[in-house]
Amino acid sequence: MDCKTWLREYLADGLLHLCDEVRQAAKKAGYSRGELKQARKKLDVKTFHQFDELGDTGNHFWYLEVR
Numbered sequence: 001m002d003c004k005t006w007l008r009e010y011l012a013d014g015l016l017h018l019c020d021e022v023r024q025a026a027k028k029a030g031y032s033r034g035e036l037k038q039a040r041k042k043l044d045v046k047t048f049h050q051f052d053e054l055g056d057t058g059n060h061f062w063y064l065e066v067r
Contacts, residue, residue: 003035008043010026011043011045011062011063014066020060023036
């Protein structure tokens with residue numbers, strides 16, 4: 001399975017997924033960070049940044065829009 005297919009399946013539930021967890025899962029599945037980056041761009045993966053009370057980035061999430 002290529003990285004694009006893997007990422008589409010991983011994000012298929014439409015929920016927000018912590019970026020670090022996606023990267024760890026991709027690495028465990030045998031994909032490089034570069035492959036993951038290309039797959040993310042091809043799939044138009046959306047990002048969401050959760051900010052803390054000081055305005056700093058708290059968490060960074062990835063998701064696919066459900067169509």
